[in-house]
Amino acid sequence: MNLQNLSKQTKAYLFIVFAMGIAAIGFCAYAYPLTPLNWYVVLPGLLVSAGAAMISVPIVAHRSGNKHLENTSMSLGMIPTFLLLIAFGPLAGVLSGAVSALVSTMYPNRSYPVQILFSTAAVVLAVLAASPVLMMVGLAQPGQPFPSPITLSGSAQIEQSLATLAAGAVYFLVNTLLVTLVISLVGAGGKRVAAYETWRDNYLWTFPVYIASAAAAALLYVFLPYVYRYWQSSIAMLALAVPVPVLIYYVAQYHRQSNLHYRNYIAELEHGREELQRLYMATVESFVLAIDAKDRYTQEHIRRVKDYSMELATEMRLSDTERKSVEYGALLHDIGKIAIPESILSKPGKLTPGEFETMKTHTIIGANILEPVRFPFPVQGVVRSHHERWDGNGYPDKLQGEQIPIGARILAVTDVFDALTTDRSYRRAWSRADTMMYLQKNMGSHFDPHVVSAFLRILRREEERAAAMVDGRPAPQKASEPFAV
Numbered sequence: 001m002n003l004q005n006l007s008k009q010t011k012a013y014l015f016i017v018f019a020m021g022i023a024a025i026g027f028c029a030y031a032y033p034l035t036p037l038n039w040y041v042v043l044p045g046l047l048v049s050a051g052a053a054m055i056s057v058p059i060v061a062h063r064s065g066n067k068h069l070e071n072t073s074m075s076l077g078m079i080p081t082f083l084l085l086i087a088f089g090p091l092a093g094v095l096s097g098a099v100s101a102l103v104s105t106m107y108p109n110r111s112y113p114v115q116i117l118f119s120t121a122a123v124v125l126a127v128l129a130a131s132p133v134l135m136m137v138g139l140a141q142p143g144q145p146f147p148s149p150i151t152l153s154g155s156a157q158i159e160q161s162l163a164t165l166a167a168g169a170v171y172f173l174v175n176t177l178l179v180t181l182v183i184s185l186v187g188a189g190g191k192r193v194a195a196y197e198t199w200r201d202n203y204l205w206t207f208p209v210y211i212a213s214a215a216a217a218a219l220l221y222v223f224l225p226y227v228y229r230y231w232q233s234s235i236a237m238l239a240l241a242v243p244v245p246v247l248i249y250y251v252a253q254y255h256r257q258s259n260l261h262y263r264n265y266i267a268e269l270e271h272g273r274e275e276l277q278r279l280y281m282a283t284v285e286s287f288v289l290a291i292d293a294k295d296r297y298t299q300e301h302i303r304r305v306k307d308y309s310m311e312l313a314t315e316m317r318l319s320d321t322e323r324k325s326v327e328y329g330a331l332l333h334d335i336g337k338i339a340i341p342e343s344i345l346s347k348p349g350k351l352t353p354g355e356f357e358t359m360k361t362h363t364i365i366g367a368n369i370l371e372p373v374r375f376p377f378p379v380q381g382v383v384r385s386h387h388e389r390w391d392g393n394g395y396p397d398k399l400q401g402e403q404i405p406i407g408a409r410i411l412a413v414t415d416v417f418d419a420l421t422t423d424r425s426y427r428r429a430w431s432r433a434d435t436m437m438y439l440q441k442n443m444g445s446h447f448d449p450h451v452v453s454a455f456l457r458i459l460r461r462e463e464e465r466a467a468a469m470v471d472g473r474p475a476p477q478k479a480s481e482p483f484a485v
Protein backbone atom coordinates (compact mmCIF):
# COMPACT_ATOMS: atom_id res chain seq x y z
CA MET A 1 0.00 0.00 0.00
CA ASN A 2 1.96 2.98 -1.28
CA LEU A 3 0.56 6.38 -0.39
CA GLN A 4 1.12 7.83 -3.88
CA ASN A 5 -1.10 5.25 -5.58
CA LEU A 6 -4.10 5.81 -3.32
CA SER A 7 -7.25 7.68 -4.26
CA LYS A 8 -8.17 10.93 -2.50
CA GLN A 9 -11.05 9.15 -0.80
CA THR A 10 -8.76 6.43 0.57
CA LYS A 11 -6.21 8.99 1.76
CA ALA A 12 -8.97 10.93 3.52
CA TYR A 13 -10.22 7.76 5.19
CA LEU A 14 -6.71 6.78 6.34
CA PHE A 15 -6.14 10.27 7.68
CA ILE A 16 -9.45 10.32 9.59
CA VAL A 17 -8.77 6.94 11.22
CA PHE A 18 -5.22 8.00 12.09
CA ALA A 19 -6.42 11.33 13.56
CA MET A 20 -9.13 9.52 15.54
CA GLY A 21 -6.49 7.11 16.88
CA ILE A 22 -4.32 9.99 18.12
CA ALA A 23 -7.40 11.72 19.58
CA ALA A 24 -8.38 8.45 21.31
CA ILE A 25 -5.00 8.19 23.05
CA GLY A 26 -5.26 11.88 24.09
CA PHE A 27 -8.80 11.38 25.34
CA CYS A 28 -7.82 8.32 27.40
CA ALA A 29 -4.82 10.15 28.91
CA TYR A 30 -7.14 13.00 29.91
CA ALA A 31 -10.20 11.05 31.05
CA TYR A 32 -8.61 7.90 32.51
CA PRO A 33 -5.19 8.88 33.88
CA LEU A 34 -3.06 6.28 35.65
CA THR A 35 -1.62 6.61 39.15
CA PRO A 36 2.17 6.41 39.59
CA LEU A 37 1.70 2.99 41.17
CA ASN A 38 -0.23 1.86 38.07
CA TRP A 39 2.63 2.94 35.83
CA TYR A 40 4.99 0.55 37.69
CA VAL A 41 2.91 -2.30 36.31
CA VAL A 42 1.74 -0.76 33.04
CA LEU A 43 5.24 0.10 31.74
CA PRO A 44 6.61 -3.43 32.11
CA GLY A 45 3.21 -4.56 30.81
CA LEU A 46 3.85 -2.61 27.58
CA LEU A 47 7.15 -4.46 27.20
CA VAL A 48 5.26 -7.71 27.59
CA SER A 49 2.81 -6.52 24.90
CA ALA A 50 5.73 -5.83 22.55
CA GLY A 51 7.13 -9.30 23.24
CA ALA A 52 3.76 -11.00 22.83
CA ALA A 53 3.20 -9.22 19.50
CA MET A 54 6.42 -10.84 18.26
CA ILE A 55 5.10 -14.32 19.00
CA SER A 56 2.92 -15.67 16.24
CA VAL A 57 0.85 -18.71 16.96
CA PRO A 58 -0.04 -20.88 13.99
CA ILE A 59 -3.77 -21.25 13.42
CA VAL A 60 -5.54 -23.35 10.85
CA ALA A 61 -8.58 -21.56 9.60
CA HIS A 62 -11.44 -22.24 7.29
CA ARG A 63 -11.86 -19.32 4.95
CA SER A 64 -15.54 -19.28 4.13
CA GLY A 65 -14.99 -17.73 0.69
CA ASN A 66 -12.40 -20.22 -0.47
CA LYS A 67 -13.92 -23.29 1.15
CA HIS A 68 -10.59 -24.72 2.14
CA LEU A 69 -8.39 -24.93 5.19
CA GLU A 70 -5.45 -22.62 5.38
CA ASN A 71 -2.43 -22.28 7.62
CA THR A 72 -1.88 -18.82 8.97
CA SER A 73 -0.75 -17.17 12.18
CA MET A 74 -1.83 -14.46 14.59
CA SER A 75 0.23 -12.61 17.17
CA LEU A 76 -0.45 -12.93 20.89
CA GLY A 77 -0.51 -9.13 21.31
CA MET A 78 -4.21 -8.95 22.12
CA ILE A 79 -3.86 -10.89 25.41
CA PRO A 80 -1.66 -8.39 27.33
CA THR A 81 -3.62 -5.53 25.75
CA PHE A 82 -6.89 -6.90 27.11
CA LEU A 83 -5.31 -7.73 30.45
CA LEU A 84 -4.03 -4.14 30.85
CA LEU A 85 -7.38 -2.79 29.66
CA ILE A 86 -9.34 -4.89 32.18
CA ALA A 87 -6.95 -4.12 35.04
CA PHE A 88 -6.02 -0.47 34.49
CA GLY A 89 -8.59 1.00 32.15
CA PRO A 90 -8.61 2.48 28.64
CA LEU A 91 -5.28 4.37 28.74
CA ALA A 92 -3.27 1.26 29.59
CA GLY A 93 -5.31 -0.68 27.02
CA VAL A 94 -4.83 1.75 24.11
CA LEU A 95 -1.11 2.15 24.84
CA SER A 96 -0.63 -1.60 24.91
CA GLY A 97 -2.72 -1.98 21.73
CA ALA A 98 -0.60 0.66 20.01
CA VAL A 99 2.67 -0.99 21.07
CA SER A 100 1.56 -4.42 19.99
CA ALA A 101 0.21 -3.16 16.61
CA LEU A 102 3.45 -1.24 15.97
CA VAL A 103 5.55 -4.31 16.72
CA SER A 104 3.48 -6.75 14.70
CA THR A 105 3.41 -4.47 11.63
CA MET A 106 7.17 -4.00 11.79
CA TYR A 107 8.32 -7.47 12.80
CA PRO A 108 9.33 -9.80 11.25
CA ASN A 109 8.48 -7.97 8.01
CA ARG A 110 8.17 -4.23 7.95
CA SER A 111 4.99 -2.89 6.36
CA TYR A 112 4.67 0.46 4.57
CA PRO A 113 4.66 3.41 7.05
CA VAL A 114 1.05 4.23 6.10
CA GLN A 115 0.03 0.64 6.94
CA ILE A 116 1.88 0.74 10.26
CA LEU A 117 0.16 4.00 11.28
CA PHE A 118 -3.26 2.89 10.08
CA SER A 119 -3.17 -0.54 11.76
CA THR A 120 -2.00 1.04 15.02
CA ALA A 121 -4.80 3.62 14.94
CA ALA A 122 -7.36 0.90 14.14
CA VAL A 123 -6.26 -1.18 17.15
CA VAL A 124 -6.36 1.90 19.43
CA LEU A 125 -9.92 2.67 18.31
CA ALA A 126 -10.95 -0.97 18.76
CA VAL A 127 -9.60 -1.01 22.33
CA LEU A 128 -11.38 2.24 23.16
CA ALA A 129 -14.64 0.90 21.69
CA ALA A 130 -14.36 -2.25 23.83
CA SER A 131 -13.76 -0.24 27.04
CA PRO A 132 -17.38 0.80 27.91
CA VAL A 133 -18.52 -2.84 27.81
CA LEU A 134 -15.98 -3.70 30.50
CA MET A 135 -16.57 -0.51 32.49
CA MET A 136 -20.29 -1.30 32.78
CA VAL A 137 -19.49 -4.35 34.92
CA GLY A 138 -16.85 -2.67 37.06
CA LEU A 139 -13.80 -3.71 35.03
CA ALA A 140 -11.38 -1.40 33.18
CA GLN A 141 -11.48 1.08 36.05
CA PRO A 142 -8.60 3.54 35.92
CA GLY A 143 -6.57 4.35 38.97
CA GLN A 144 -7.29 1.13 40.82
CA PRO A 145 -4.47 -1.28 41.47
CA PHE A 146 -5.71 -4.71 40.51
CA PRO A 147 -9.10 -5.20 42.23
CA SER A 148 -9.43 -8.95 42.43
CA PRO A 149 -12.69 -10.32 41.02
CA ILE A 150 -12.32 -13.42 43.18
CA THR A 151 -13.86 -11.51 46.07
CA LEU A 152 -16.94 -10.60 44.03
CA SER A 153 -20.15 -12.59 44.17
CA GLY A 154 -20.82 -15.44 41.74
CA SER A 155 -23.33 -13.50 39.64
CA ALA A 156 -20.95 -10.53 39.32
CA GLN A 157 -18.25 -12.90 38.13
CA ILE A 158 -20.54 -14.33 35.46
CA GLU A 159 -21.45 -10.79 34.39
CA GLN A 160 -17.79 -9.87 34.17
CA SER A 161 -16.92 -13.01 32.20
CA LEU A 162 -19.70 -12.38 29.68
CA ALA A 163 -18.73 -8.69 29.43
CA THR A 164 -15.11 -9.70 28.68
CA LEU A 165 -16.25 -11.93 25.83
CA ALA A 166 -18.58 -9.19 24.54
CA ALA A 167 -15.70 -6.68 24.72
CA GLY A 168 -13.60 -9.14 22.70
CA ALA A 169 -16.36 -9.22 20.07
CA VAL A 170 -16.56 -5.39 19.94
CA TYR A 171 -12.77 -5.18 19.59
CA PHE A 172 -12.92 -7.75 16.78
CA LEU A 173 -15.72 -5.92 14.94
CA VAL A 174 -14.20 -2.43 15.13
CA ASN A 175 -10.69 -3.56 14.25
CA THR A 176 -11.62 -5.83 11.32
CA LEU A 177 -14.25 -3.46 9.91
CA LEU A 178 -11.84 -0.50 9.89
CA VAL A 179 -9.24 -2.61 8.08
CA THR A 180 -11.80 -4.14 5.70
CA LEU A 181 -12.97 -0.71 4.63
CA VAL A 182 -9.45 0.32 3.65
CA ILE A 183 -8.91 -2.95 1.76
CA SER A 184 -12.12 -2.45 -0.17
CA LEU A 185 -11.22 1.20 -0.90
CA VAL A 186 -7.73 0.31 -2.13
CA GLY A 187 -9.19 -2.60 -4.10
CA ALA A 188 -7.41 -5.28 -6.07
CA GLY A 189 -5.73 -4.42 -9.37
CA GLY A 190 -7.36 -0.99 -9.48
CA LYS A 191 -10.87 -2.38 -8.90
CA ARG A 192 -12.80 -1.88 -5.70
CA VAL A 193 -13.66 -5.09 -3.91
CA ALA A 194 -16.90 -5.77 -2.11
CA ALA A 195 -16.47 -4.93 1.59
CA TYR A 196 -18.64 -7.71 2.95
CA GLU A 197 -16.90 -10.47 0.96
CA THR A 198 -13.49 -9.12 1.95
CA TRP A 199 -14.50 -9.13 5.62
CA ARG A 200 -16.06 -12.59 5.43
CA ASP A 201 -13.14 -14.18 3.57
CA ASN A 202 -10.31 -12.52 5.46
CA TYR A 203 -11.53 -11.86 8.97
CA LEU A 204 -14.76 -13.57 9.98
CA TRP A 205 -12.99 -16.86 10.65
CA THR A 206 -10.53 -15.18 13.04
CA PHE A 207 -13.41 -14.30 15.41
CA PRO A 208 -12.82 -17.31 17.74
CA VAL A 209 -9.17 -16.28 18.12
CA TYR A 210 -10.23 -12.81 19.35
CA ILE A 211 -12.73 -14.33 21.79
CA ALA A 212 -10.11 -16.82 23.02
CA SER A 213 -7.59 -13.98 23.51
CA ALA A 214 -10.11 -11.96 25.54
CA ALA A 215 -10.89 -15.05 27.66
CA ALA A 216 -7.18 -15.75 28.21
CA ALA A 217 -6.71 -12.15 29.39
CA ALA A 218 -9.63 -12.51 31.81
CA LEU A 219 -8.16 -15.73 33.24
CA LEU A 220 -4.76 -14.07 33.74
CA TYR A 221 -6.56 -11.18 35.41
CA VAL A 222 -7.99 -13.57 37.96
CA PHE A 223 -4.64 -15.12 38.82
CA LEU A 224 -2.18 -12.25 38.48
CA PRO A 225 -3.44 -10.26 41.51
CA TYR A 226 -2.03 -12.97 43.77
CA VAL A 227 1.37 -12.50 42.18
CA TYR A 228 1.01 -8.75 42.33
CA ARG A 229 -0.03 -8.68 46.00
CA TYR A 230 2.82 -10.92 46.92
CA TRP A 231 5.37 -8.80 45.05
CA GLN A 232 3.94 -5.42 45.86
CA SER A 233 7.14 -3.48 46.27
CA SER A 234 8.44 -1.67 43.21
CA ILE A 235 11.78 -3.50 43.49
CA ALA A 236 9.89 -6.74 43.13
CA MET A 237 8.05 -5.36 40.07
CA LEU A 238 11.41 -4.44 38.61
CA ALA A 239 12.61 -7.96 39.25
CA LEU A 240 9.58 -9.21 37.35
CA ALA A 241 10.16 -6.75 34.52
CA VAL A 242 13.86 -7.55 33.98
CA PRO A 243 13.30 -10.99 32.47
CA VAL A 244 10.92 -9.48 29.91
CA PRO A 245 13.58 -7.95 27.60
CA VAL A 246 15.55 -11.18 27.98
CA LEU A 247 12.47 -13.12 26.93
CA ILE A 248 11.94 -10.76 24.00
CA TYR A 249 15.57 -11.26 22.98
CA TYR A 250 15.13 -15.04 23.00
CA VAL A 251 11.88 -14.81 21.07
CA ALA A 252 13.57 -12.59 18.49
CA GLN A 253 16.50 -15.03 18.27
CA TYR A 254 14.09 -17.91 17.88
CA HIS A 255 12.33 -16.13 15.03
CA ARG A 256 15.64 -15.30 13.39
CA GLN A 257 16.73 -18.92 13.64
CA SER A 258 13.48 -20.22 12.28
CA ASN A 259 13.67 -17.65 9.47
CA LEU A 260 17.15 -18.95 8.71
CA HIS A 261 15.94 -22.54 8.68
CA TYR A 262 13.07 -21.47 6.48
CA ARG A 263 15.40 -19.71 4.06
CA ASN A 264 17.67 -22.78 3.91
CA TYR A 265 14.64 -24.93 3.29
CA ILE A 266 13.53 -22.64 0.45
CA ALA A 267 17.07 -22.68 -1.00
CA GLU A 268 17.02 -26.49 -0.93
CA LEU A 269 13.63 -26.55 -2.61
CA GLU A 270 14.89 -24.10 -5.22
CA HIS A 271 17.95 -26.30 -5.81
CA GLY A 272 15.67 -29.34 -6.18
CA ARG A 273 13.53 -27.43 -8.65
CA GLU A 274 16.57 -26.49 -10.73
CA GLU A 275 17.73 -30.12 -10.69
CA LEU A 276 14.29 -31.16 -11.91
CA GLN A 277 14.44 -28.54 -14.68
CA ARG A 278 17.85 -29.90 -15.71
CA LEU A 279 16.44 -33.41 -15.74
CA TYR A 280 13.53 -32.22 -17.86
CA MET A 281 15.91 -30.55 -20.26
CA ALA A 282 18.15 -33.66 -20.40
CA THR A 283 15.11 -35.80 -21.25
CA VAL A 284 14.12 -33.35 -23.95
CA GLU A 285 17.68 -33.39 -25.32
CA SER A 286 17.46 -37.18 -25.57
CA PHE A 287 14.27 -36.78 -27.56
CA VAL A 288 16.11 -34.38 -29.84
CA LEU A 289 18.92 -36.92 -30.27
CA ALA A 290 16.32 -39.50 -31.18
CA ILE A 291 15.09 -37.27 -34.00
CA ASP A 292 18.67 -36.72 -35.06
CA ALA A 293 19.17 -40.48 -35.46
CA LYS A 294 16.53 -40.35 -38.20
CA ASP A 295 17.30 -37.02 -39.78
CA ARG A 296 20.87 -35.64 -39.71
CA TYR A 297 19.91 -32.14 -40.64
CA THR A 298 17.30 -31.77 -37.92
CA GLN A 299 19.41 -31.46 -34.75
CA GLU A 300 21.42 -28.41 -35.85
CA HIS A 301 18.25 -26.89 -37.25
CA ILE A 302 16.42 -27.42 -33.95
CA ARG A 303 19.15 -25.69 -31.94
CA ARG A 304 19.18 -22.65 -34.21
CA VAL A 305 15.37 -22.46 -34.21
CA LYS A 306 15.45 -22.60 -30.41
CA ASP A 307 17.99 -19.76 -30.17
CA TYR A 308 16.07 -17.53 -32.59
CA SER A 309 12.77 -18.33 -30.87
CA MET A 310 14.14 -17.44 -27.45
CA GLU A 311 15.46 -14.13 -28.80
CA LEU A 312 12.00 -13.48 -30.18
CA ALA A 313 10.41 -14.37 -26.84
CA THR A 314 12.65 -11.77 -25.18
CA GLU A 315 11.99 -9.17 -27.89
CA MET A 316 8.23 -9.71 -27.52
CA ARG A 317 8.46 -9.62 -23.71
CA LEU A 318 6.70 -12.92 -23.21
CA SER A 319 5.94 -14.13 -19.69
CA ASP A 320 8.16 -16.76 -18.03
CA THR A 321 5.61 -19.51 -18.71
CA GLU A 322 5.34 -18.50 -22.38
CA ARG A 323 9.14 -18.41 -22.65
CA LYS A 324 9.35 -21.95 -21.27
CA SER A 325 6.74 -23.22 -23.70
CA VAL A 326 8.61 -21.53 -26.57
CA GLU A 327 11.91 -23.09 -25.47
CA TYR A 328 10.60 -26.62 -25.05
CA GLY A 329 8.28 -26.28 -28.04
CA ALA A 330 11.24 -25.25 -30.22
CA LEU A 331 13.26 -28.25 -29.13
CA LEU A 332 10.41 -30.71 -29.55
CA HIS A 333 8.39 -29.32 -32.44
CA ASP A 334 9.48 -31.99 -34.92
CA ILE A 335 9.48 -34.92 -32.48
CA GLY A 336 6.64 -36.46 -34.49
CA LYS A 337 9.05 -37.00 -37.39
CA ILE A 338 10.21 -40.13 -35.55
CA ALA A 339 7.12 -41.82 -36.94
CA ILE A 340 7.62 -40.61 -40.54
CA PRO A 341 9.32 -43.15 -42.91
CA GLU A 342 12.91 -42.30 -43.68
CA SER A 343 12.20 -42.51 -47.40
CA ILE A 344 9.96 -39.45 -47.05
CA LEU A 345 12.09 -37.59 -44.51
CA SER A 346 15.27 -37.67 -46.55
CA LYS A 347 13.76 -37.69 -50.04
CA PRO A 348 15.93 -35.35 -52.14
CA GLY A 349 13.19 -34.07 -54.45
CA LYS A 350 9.70 -32.74 -54.03
CA LEU A 351 7.21 -34.89 -52.07
CA THR A 352 4.19 -36.40 -53.84
CA PRO A 353 0.78 -35.24 -52.51
CA GLY A 354 0.42 -38.58 -50.70
CA GLU A 355 3.87 -38.28 -49.13
CA PHE A 356 3.13 -34.71 -48.10
CA GLU A 357 -0.06 -35.88 -46.34
CA THR A 358 2.04 -38.40 -44.39
CA MET A 359 4.62 -35.72 -43.59
CA LYS A 360 1.87 -33.43 -42.23
CA THR A 361 0.96 -35.99 -39.58
CA HIS A 362 4.20 -35.26 -37.68
CA THR A 363 2.39 -32.35 -35.93
CA ILE A 364 -0.37 -34.58 -34.50
CA ILE A 365 1.99 -37.47 -33.75
CA GLY A 366 4.36 -35.07 -31.94
CA ALA A 367 1.52 -33.71 -29.78
CA ASN A 368 0.38 -37.28 -29.03
CA ILE A 369 3.88 -38.37 -28.03
CA LEU A 370 4.06 -35.48 -25.55
CA GLU A 371 0.59 -35.95 -24.14
CA PRO A 372 1.60 -38.22 -21.23
CA VAL A 373 4.40 -35.81 -20.24
CA ARG A 374 2.81 -33.31 -17.89
CA PHE A 375 4.90 -30.24 -18.64
CA PRO A 376 4.27 -27.41 -16.15
CA PHE A 377 3.75 -25.10 -19.16
CA PRO A 378 1.86 -25.61 -22.45
CA VAL A 379 4.13 -27.41 -24.94
CA GLN A 380 1.78 -29.81 -26.67
CA GLY A 381 -0.23 -27.01 -28.36
CA VAL A 382 2.96 -25.39 -29.66
CA VAL A 383 4.11 -28.68 -31.18
CA ARG A 384 0.69 -29.44 -32.70
CA SER A 385 0.24 -25.98 -34.21
CA HIS A 386 3.70 -25.07 -35.50
CA HIS A 387 2.56 -25.51 -39.12
CA GLU A 388 -0.62 -23.47 -38.73
CA ARG A 389 -0.82 -20.24 -40.76
CA TRP A 390 -2.01 -16.81 -39.62
CA ASP A 391 -4.69 -16.81 -42.39
CA GLY A 392 -6.08 -20.22 -41.37
CA ASN A 393 -4.64 -22.18 -44.31
CA GLY A 394 -2.17 -24.20 -42.30
CA TYR A 395 -2.41 -27.66 -40.72
CA PRO A 396 -3.51 -29.78 -38.88
CA ASP A 397 -6.45 -27.80 -37.39
CA LYS A 398 -6.67 -24.77 -39.72
CA LEU A 399 -6.47 -22.43 -36.72
CA GLN A 400 -6.08 -18.76 -37.55
CA GLY A 401 -4.78 -15.54 -35.97
CA GLU A 402 -4.50 -15.58 -32.22
CA GLN A 403 -6.19 -18.98 -31.99
CA ILE A 404 -2.69 -20.30 -32.71
CA PRO A 405 -0.56 -20.43 -29.51
CA ILE A 406 2.04 -17.65 -29.47
CA GLY A 407 4.84 -20.24 -29.21
CA ALA A 408 3.63 -21.87 -32.43
CA ARG A 409 3.38 -18.48 -34.21
CA ILE A 410 6.98 -17.75 -33.23
CA LEU A 411 8.13 -21.21 -34.36
CA ALA A 412 6.37 -20.79 -37.71
CA VAL A 413 8.64 -17.81 -38.44
CA THR A 414 11.94 -19.11 -37.03
CA ASP A 415 11.44 -22.60 -38.48
CA VAL A 416 10.87 -21.26 -42.02
CA PHE A 417 13.68 -18.69 -41.67
CA ASP A 418 16.21 -21.33 -40.69
CA ALA A 419 15.00 -23.83 -43.30
CA LEU A 420 15.32 -21.25 -46.11
CA THR A 421 18.76 -19.95 -45.05
CA THR A 422 20.27 -23.48 -44.91
CA ASP A 423 21.54 -25.65 -47.77
CA ARG A 424 19.23 -28.59 -48.44
CA SER A 425 19.81 -31.62 -50.66
CA TYR A 426 17.35 -30.27 -53.23
CA ARG A 427 18.26 -26.52 -53.22
CA ARG A 428 20.92 -24.00 -52.19
CA ALA A 429 20.41 -21.77 -49.15
CA TRP A 430 18.63 -18.48 -49.72
CA SER A 431 20.41 -15.24 -48.86
CA ARG A 432 19.45 -13.56 -45.62
CA ALA A 433 18.12 -10.52 -47.47
CA ASP A 434 15.89 -12.69 -49.69
CA THR A 435 14.59 -14.60 -46.70
CA MET A 436 13.81 -11.40 -44.83
CA MET A 437 11.94 -10.17 -47.88
CA TYR A 438 10.02 -13.46 -48.01
CA LEU A 439 8.97 -13.12 -44.36
CA GLN A 440 7.90 -9.54 -44.95
CA LYS A 441 5.88 -10.53 -48.02
CA ASN A 442 4.05 -13.24 -46.05
CA MET A 443 3.22 -11.14 -43.01
CA GLY A 444 -0.49 -11.41 -42.34
CA SER A 445 -0.94 -14.42 -44.64
CA HIS A 446 1.46 -17.14 -43.49
CA PHE A 447 2.94 -15.37 -40.47
CA ASP A 448 1.78 -13.32 -37.50
CA PRO A 449 2.75 -9.73 -38.48
CA HIS A 450 3.84 -8.86 -34.92
CA VAL A 451 6.18 -11.82 -34.77
CA VAL A 452 7.70 -11.01 -38.17
CA SER A 453 8.21 -7.32 -37.23
CA ALA A 454 9.92 -8.34 -33.99
CA PHE A 455 12.07 -10.89 -35.82
CA LEU A 456 13.10 -8.39 -38.50
CA ARG A 457 14.13 -5.98 -35.73
CA ILE A 458 16.36 -8.69 -34.24
CA LEU A 459 17.92 -9.55 -37.62
CA ARG A 460 18.57 -5.89 -38.46
CA ARG A 461 20.22 -5.34 -35.09
CA GLU A 462 22.40 -8.40 -35.73
CA GLU A 463 23.40 -6.99 -39.11
CA GLU A 464 24.24 -3.59 -37.64
CA ARG A 465 26.39 -5.27 -35.04
CA ALA A 466 28.11 -7.37 -37.69
CA ALA A 467 28.74 -4.27 -39.82
CA ALA A 468 30.39 -2.58 -36.84
CA MET A 469 32.89 -5.42 -36.55
CA VAL A 470 35.80 -5.88 -38.93
CA ASP A 471 37.75 -9.13 -38.57
CA GLY A 472 36.02 -9.74 -35.27
CA ARG A 473 37.21 -6.42 -33.84
CA PRO A 474 35.20 -3.22 -33.43
CA ALA A 475 35.48 -1.04 -36.56
CA PRO A 476 38.10 1.75 -36.38
CA GLN A 477 36.78 5.19 -35.54
CA LYS A 478 35.91 7.42 -38.47
CA ALA A 479 38.43 10.22 -39.20
CA SER A 480 35.80 12.86 -38.56
CA GLU A 481 35.21 11.62 -35.06
CA PRO A 482 37.28 13.15 -32.24
CA PHE A 483 40.21 10.98 -31.34
CA ALA A 484 39.84 9.51 -27.90
CA VAL A 485 42.90 10.13 -25.72
Ligand SMILES: [Fe+2]
Binding pocket: 333, 334, 362, 386, 387
Ligand atom coordinates in the same frame (compact mmCIF):
# COMPACT_ATOMS: atom_id res chain seq x y z
FE1 LIG B 1 7.60 -29.35 -38.52
